[in-house]
Amino acid sequence: MNRTLEHILSRVQKPARYTGGEYNAVVKRQDEVDTRFALCFPDTYEIGMSNLGVRILYGVMTRMEGVWCQRVFAPWADMEEEMRREGVPLYGLESGDPIADFDLIGFSLGYELAYTNVLNMLDLAGLPLHAADRRGLAPIVVAGGTCAFNPEPLAPFVDIFSLGEGEDVTVELIQLYRRAREECWEKEEFLQAAARVPGLYVPSLYDAIYRPDGTMEAITPRDGAPAVVTKRIVQDFDKSYFPVDTIVPSTEIVHDRVMLELFRGCIRGCRFCQAGYAYRPVRARDPKLLVEQGIAACESSGYQEMTLSSLSTSDYRPLEGLCDGLLDWCEPRKISLSLPSLRADNFSMGLMERLQHVRKSGLTFAPEAGTQRLRDAINKNVTEADLLQSCRTAFSGGWSSVKLYFMLGLPTETDEDVLGIADLAEKVYQAWREVTPNPRRGVTITVSTACFVPKPHTAFQWEAQVSMEEYRRRVKLLRENMRGRSIKYNWHDPETSFLEAVLSRGDRRLAGVLEQVWRMGARLDAWSEHFSFERWMQAMEACGLDPAFYANRVRPREEVLPWSVTSTGVSTPFLWRERERAYQGVITPDCRKQCTGCGADKLYPGGKCDA
Amino acid sequence: MHRLAFTKADTAKYISHLDLMRTFQRAFLRAGLPIKHTEGFNPHAFVSIPLPLSVGFSSGCEVLECQLLEPVDLAQVPARMTAALPAGITVTGCYEAVRPVKELCWVNYIVTMEYEAGAPFGAERAIQALLARPSLVVNKRSKKARTGWVEVDIIPLIHKATVEERRDSITLELIVRAQNPGLNPELVVSAIVEHCPEAAPDFVCCHRRAVLDKDLQPWT
Ligand code: SF4
Numbered sequence: 001m002n003r004t005l006e007h008i009l010s011r012v013q014k015p016a017r018y019t020g021g022e023y024n025a026v027v028k029r030q031d032e033v034d035t036r037f038a039l040c041f042p043d044t045y046e047i048g049m050s051n052l053g054v055r056i057l058y059g060v061m062t063r064m065e066g067v068w069c070q071r072v073f074a075p076w077a078d079m080e081e082e083m084r085r086e087g088v089p090l091y092g093l094e095s096g097d098p099i100a101d102f103d104l105i106g107f108s109l110g111y112e113l114a115y116t117n118v119l120n121m122l123d124l125a126g127l128p129l130h131a132a133d134r135r136g137l138a139p140i141v142v143a144g145g146t147c148a149f150n151p152e153p154l155a156p157f158v159d160i161f162s163l164g165e166g167e168d169v170t171v172e173l174i175q176l177y178r179r180a181r182e183e184c185w186e187k188e189e190f191l192q193a194a195a196r197v198p199g200l201y202v203p204s205l206y207d208a209i210y211r212p213d214g215t216m217e218a219i220t221p222r223d224g225a226p227a228v229v230t231k232r233i234v235q236d237f238d239k240s241y242f243p244v245d246t247i248v249p250s251t252e253i254v255h256d257r258v259m260l261e262l263f264r265g266c267i268r269g270c271r272f273c274q275a276g277y278a279y280r281p282v283r284a285r286d287p288k289l290l291v292e293q294g295i296a297a298c299e300s301s302g303y304q305e306m307t308l309s310s311l312s313t314s315d316y317r318p319l320e321g322l323c324d325g326l327l328d329w330c331e332p333r334k335i336s337l338s339l340p341s342l343r344a345d346n347f348s349m350g351l352m353e354r355l356q357h358v359r360k361s362g363l364t365f366a367p368e369a370g371t372q373r374l375r376d377a378i379n380k381n382v383t384e385a386d387l388l389q390s391c392r393t394a395f396s397g398g399w400s401s402v403k404l405y406f407m408l409g410l411p412t413e414t415d416e417d418v419l420g421i422a423d424l425a426e427k428v429y430q431a432w433r434e435v436t437p438n439p440r441r442g443v444t445i446t447v448s449t450a451c452f453v454p455k456p457h458t459a460f461q462w463e464a465q466v467s468m469e470e471y472r473r474r475v476k477l478l479r480e481n482m483r484g485r486s487i488k489y490n491w492h493d494p495e496t497s498f499l500e501a502v503l504s505r506g507d508r509r510l511a512g513v514l515e516q517v518w519r520m521g522a523r524l525d526a527w528s529e530h531f532s533f534e535r536w537m538q539a540m541e542a543c544g545l546d547p548a549f550y551a552n553r554v555r556p557r558e559e560v561l562p563w564s565v566t567s568t569g570v571s572t573p574f575l576w577r578e579r580e581r582a583y584q585g586v587i588t589p590d591c592r593k594q595c596t597g598c599g600a601d602k603l604y605p606g607g608k609c610d611a
Numbered sequence: 612m613h614r615l616a617f618t619k620a621d622t623a624k625y626i627s628h629l630d631l632m633r634t635f636q637r638a639f640l641r642a643g644l645p646i647k648h649t650e651g652f653n654p655h656a657f658v659s660i661p662l663p664l665s666v667g668f669s670s671g672c673e674v675l676e677c678q679l680l681e682p683v684d685l686a687q688v689p690a691r692m693t694a695a696l697p698a699g700i701t702v703t704g705c706y707e708a709v710r711p712v713k714e715l716c717w718v719n720y721i722v723t724m725e726y727e728a729g730a731p732f733g734a735e736r737a738i739q740a741l742l743a744r745p746s747l748v749v750n751k752r753s754k755k756a757r758t759g760w761v762e763v764d765i766i767p768l769i770h771k772a773t774v775e776e777r778r779d780s781i782t783l784e785l786i787v788r789a790q791n792p793g794l795n796p797e798l799v800v801s802a803i804v805e806h807c808p809e810a811a812p813d814f815v816c817c818h819r820r821a822v823l824d825k826d827l828q829p830w831t
Contacts, residue, residue, distance in 0.1 A: 001621055007814045009625060010667050016630060021622030021698035023634075023641070250626045250634050250697050302637025302695070304655075334654060 002096060008082040016251035017045035018079060020093030023248040024301070026062045026069075027094055034066040035174060038092050038099040038139070040107045042117035043526060045073040049247070050255035052309065053145065053166070054108055059243040060167050067174060070094040070102075074117040075124070077524065083124060090124040100125045104177060105139045106170075107158075109147035112503035113496065113526040115154060118143070119518040122157065129515065131159045131204060137180060137187050142173065148201075149231075149278055150456040150563035153503055153510040155203035159187075160194050162201075163566055164231025165264070167240055169199045195225040199232035201566060208508045208562075214549055216507060216560040230567040233603050237264060237283040244296045248303070257305035257338075258297040260290055262322070266311040267591040267611045269598075271379045271459035271582050272368070272410065275311055277575070278457055278568045280600035281609040282591060287318040291325040298335060306330065307338045314339075315592075363394050366405040369413070370420025377412050377582045379459075381590065384424065388431050396435040401444040402428060408474045408491075409452040409466035411582060418474045421447060422481045429486055447482065448490045449475065451497035455504050456563040457570065459578035462555040465501040467548075468494040495533040501551035502540075507562035510550075512543045571599035613685075615675045615692065616704035616831070619664065623699025628663040634697060635675060641695035644688065647678035661712045662789060662822065665797065670819035674831075676708060706831070715789050715830045717770055717823040720796045722783040724803075724812030734810035735776040738783070741806050742772045742799075749802045765802060768794035770827075781810070789822065 001019065009015040039058055041048030048054055054071070061069035070092030075083060083090070089098040099105055105125070107118050119129055122141070128134050131141065143154060144162035151161040162169055176197065180190040195202040205225035209217040221227055234240040242261070249256065265282035266275065294306055306326065310316065323337070330337050367382055369375045375382060391402060406421050425447050432443045451471045454463040466474075471494040482489045503510065517539035524530035540547050555561065557576060564572075574597065581588060588596050591611035595601070601609045619626075626634060636656040639646050648654040659676045679688075688705035696702070741747065746764050753761040770786040787794040796817050804811045824830040 006816075010814070015625040015666065016627065019622035019625050023638070023695070023697045025698075027698075248634075248637060248697075250623070251630045252633075298640075300641065302640035304637075304640075334648070 004086050004088055005096065008079070008086055008088060012079045012082060013076065014251060016249075017073070018075065018093075020071075020096070022250050024245050025071075025094055025247050026058075028068040032066065033068040035068070035104070035178060036092070036095075036097075036102040037061055037067060037069045037174070038072050038102045038105040039069050040072040040099075040105060040118075040121055041074070042107055042109070042114040042121060043074050043524075044076060045249075045251075046253040048073045048108075049249050049253045051108065051110070052259045052261060055243045055246050055259075056241060057106075057108075057166050057170060059246070060170060060241050061174070063241070064171065064174065068094065070097075070099075072099055072105075072121070074114075074121055074524065077530065080120070080124065080523075089126045090121055098125065100127050100139065103138045103140070103181075104174070105141045106162075107141070107143040107145075109143050109145035109154075111526065112147060112153075112500050113531070115147075115503065115514055116518045116522040116525050118154065119157065119514060120523040123518075130156050132156070134159075135187060137177075137185065137190060140177065140187075140190070146274065146278060147504070149274070149566050149568060150504060150506070151201060151203060151566065152208070152508045152562040153506040153514060155208075155508050156511045157514075158203065159191060160200050160202050161566075162232075163199050163229055164568070165234050166232075167234050169197065169232045172197055173200065192223050192225070195223075198230065201229040203508075206565060210507075210509075215555075216562060218560060219562070219565050221565075227565070228567050229565055230569060230603070231278070233281075233569075234264070234283065235604065237285050238289055242293050242297075244293060245300045246297065248301045255307070256303070257307050258294060258301060258303045259307055259309045260294050260297075261285065262290065262308055262310040262313060262316040262319075264310075265600075267315055268312060268381070269379055269578070269588055269590060269596075270368070271377075271578050272407070272452065272455070274455035274458050276458075277570045277598075279311065280568065280570055280598060281603065282611050284316060284610070287322040287325065290322055291329070294326050295329050298330075298333075304334065305336050305338070363399050363401065364403045364405070365390065367424065368405065368407050369410055369417060370406060370422070370424055371417045373585060374410060374413055374417040374420070376585050376587050378410055379578070379582070379587055381587055384427070387424070388427060391428050391431045392435045395432045395443070396437065398437060400432075400436070400438070400441050401446070403446045403448065404428065406447065406449045407452040408449045408478070409471055411452075411460055411463050412585075413466075413474075415474075415477060418478050419481055421449070421478055422483070425482065425487045426484065429484055432486075443486050444488065445486055446488045446490065448492070449478065450492040451494040453497050453500045453504060456561070457566075457568045457575070459575050459582060461505070461561065461575065462557065462559075462579065464554045465498065465551045467552055468498055471497075496531065498547065498551055499533070499536055502547045503550075505562070506550050509543070509545060513539050513545060516542050569598075569600040569603045574598045612708040613677055613679050614704075614706055614708045614831070615677070615688070615702050616706075617673045617675065617692075617700055617702045619668075619670045619673055619700055621669075621699040623697055624667055624669050626697070626700075627666050628660065632658050632660060634700075635677075638692060638695040639677070642688075642691045644683060644691065645680045647680055662715065662718070662793075664819060665795060665817070668817040668819060672819060672822050672829075674822070676712075704831075710824070710830060713790075714824050715822050716825045717786050717827060718789045718793070718819060719821040719823060720783075720785045720787065721818045721820055722785060722796045722800065723816040723818075724781045724783070724800065724810075725814040725816065726779055726781075727813045729779055730776050730781050731809050734781055734807065735774050737807040737810055738774050738781065738803055741803060742766075742769065742774070747802055747806075749798055749805065751798060763792075763798070765794060765798055768792070769799070772799075781812070786823070786827070 142160045143158045148161045191202045263284035265279045368380045454460045475491045649657045685705045689702040692702040750760045751763045768788040773784040775782045822830045
């Protein structure tokens with residue numbers, strides 16, 4: 001470790017997150033490396049190391065001969081200050097070398113509030129923010145993750161966006177880069193070639209043209225770039241890479257355990273859910289393989305905890321068999337197994353009994369809306385009876401706390417729907433009274449609401465977000481009607497939701513806002529102690545943009561949406577039809593019951609979904 | 612009861628005491644060396660590090676206590692454990708615990724005080740004179756005290772202090788009390804900063820070199 005870094009580390013909080021050297025971190029010999037890739041997560045070490053996608057891509061690249069993938073996270077404010085004062089540029093944890101000297105720099109974009117960290121990290125690396133100012137072939141800045149499905153606000157800063165699952169396309173990109181270097185291509189030549197790789201979007205090859213009213217006229221490709229870039233998926237999920245030998249941090253992180261991914265995608269089709277549409281189609285992993293991988297990952301890491309992670313875990317067909325297989329191994333070794341994201345409609349007794357063996361953490365359900373009418377409108381196919389039945393099962397099994405998550409401001413929501421949340425909470429309380437074996441212990445029912453954020457590539461991508469005042473009015477209405485000491489009500493502030501609504505459906509002009517707000521000091525915006533709503537609004541104003549134009553405006557069907565160059569495989573007519581069905585209050589069956597022709601099956605060469 | 616002797620250097624210096632215990636618990640599993648668990652509601656692998664090391668210090672003489680469950684060749688444990696640990700931690704020995712922890716009386720530290728502009732003139736003598744005083748009271752953080760601070764006289768806790776000046780640094784070799792109460796060498800540095808401000812270093816590097824018994828012989 002270099003001396004300056006040692007000096008710095010003695011002065012910052014939690015220095016272990018800046019050193020590397022963890023178990024299973026891969027250090028390669030410089031003389032066997034021809035390409036260095038900086039895998040950047042634009043948030044803290046604790047958050048980034050908890051991200052399964054980062055761990056998968058790290059493993060995929062590490063396995064490539066000659067490629068050295070190194071991790072980079074956003075430094076906390078104290079570390080940033082020290083780095084800037086001592087002139088230490090952003091470095092890769094594996095080598096300590098400045099990432100400005102790397103060949104490729106890749107960002108994983110999971111949420112909009114991390115955008116300012118991307119800018120800050122480029123700056124800390126000592127690189128020009130704008131892609132156009134980085135003239136050479138190295139480093140190339142790439143970005144992927146869910147937010148890449150509307151890449152426009154970051155377009156001027158990033159050379160290439162990678163859409164969809166990165167396992168295969170990352171390898172192809174590195175191969176192309178090697179060729180470009182060997183044949184001494186100009187950066188421009190390389191970018192044009194990259195634009196022909198399926199799944200890669202090169203924003204500099206597209207011109208954004210606006211109308212006088214601020215909406216988009218067109219986004220036109222140049223130099224042979226495709227009009228639409230469709231996301232990539234892993235075709236055979238059983239054959240795709242799973243990180244058995246994963247890095248074990250030497251300091252505590254948020255999700256410090258083995259994460260097993262049962263499947264990609266979701267069969268459900270909730271109309272508000274970006275992940276539900278963007279990760280289609282469903283591809284499951286074989287349960288036998290999962291048991292093997294789970295055991296191997298525990299043995300390799302020494303983790304004493306395993307979690308089954310997927311969008312809707314209980315939709316995994318062989319779930320009970322899988323749990324049996326894992327528990328047979330886990331129980332004698334006192335390794336705990338947890339299952340997040342259970343749905344209220346198929347939370348079965350059998351599963352309950354198996355979970356009894358392991359730790360009884362709190363139970364979480366997300367009905368999202370308070371009335372059946374609204375749940376039908378958003379296609380959250382959970383009935384009140386299902387939910388209450390699941391709660392009864394849990395309460396009679398000894399659970400004494402339930403968290404219920406809702407959104408306020410969903411399209412078509414009325415005050416009746418808002419009050420329905422209070423009713424539902426009350427009914428859950430009654431269910432507890434009916435069945436609990438230990439009434440004296442009491443129960444805690446926590447109701448949380450967040451302001452709905454319309455997202456690109458969903459049925460609600462054309463919707464207006466309710467104004468912050470309106471959200472607050474609905475919160476007040478709900479608060480005044482929430483009775484009972486056993487029911488707690490938490491509501492999220494609408495400021496961050498509003499900003500997410502602006503950024504997630506923003507166009508290229510918002511890049512100016514990002515740069516402005518970053519210059520005004522914004523970073524680590526996902527952390528309330530660093531977030532300043534005022535600063536964002538000032539930056540919007542300085543750039544002459546109205547946030548309500550992006551967040552609170554209903555977009556007509558014909559409008560050119562800024563993300564229309566990108567495709568998740570789900571067709572826009574399908575999304576529009578889903579929107580209409582929402583207004584009609586008609587539900588759409590899940591993919592297992594019936595294929596409703598979203599288009600994602602075309603992502604397979606054979607063209608059939610295995611829901 | 613078994614003891615592991617290990618060293619902590621480089622990046623591993625920044626692993627805190629609690630994180631280090633968790634790291635060892637996992638490393639035993641990775642090495643395939645089962646150890647005894649605690650009893651009770653939430654059983655976990657039992658490990659104990661009798662003399663916690665401050666974050667940022669390096670050490671050549673750390674000790675961890677545990678109970679290996681299956682019969683193993685103790686001579687093989689160091690290599691197996693080192694392979695299962697993060698970079699910077701090397702297990703150098705594994706043996707049956709014989710001497711009680713309370714016989715661990717003194718710790719030998721090498722404290723290097725660095726000066727970017729060179730060691731200040733006269734600093735060596737000033738520090739020698741300071742540590743030769745009959746008594747030297749400093750404020751120490753304390754969670755128990757109502758003010759958050761207690762006064763400690765550090766002189767009785769120092770068995771021996773040698774000061775040596777180099778071009779860009781001053782090295783203190785200290786033998787200080789290990790426990791009940793122990794003396795953290797950082798407190799000696801803060802006494803120097805307070806009483807000889809001209810000798811205040813730009814950076815301090817602490818290395819724990821040896822743990823000793825009451826006769827100043829290595830404790831194992
Ligand atoms: S093509 Fe049909 S089955 Fe496949 S994801 Fe779309 S709706 Fe579901």
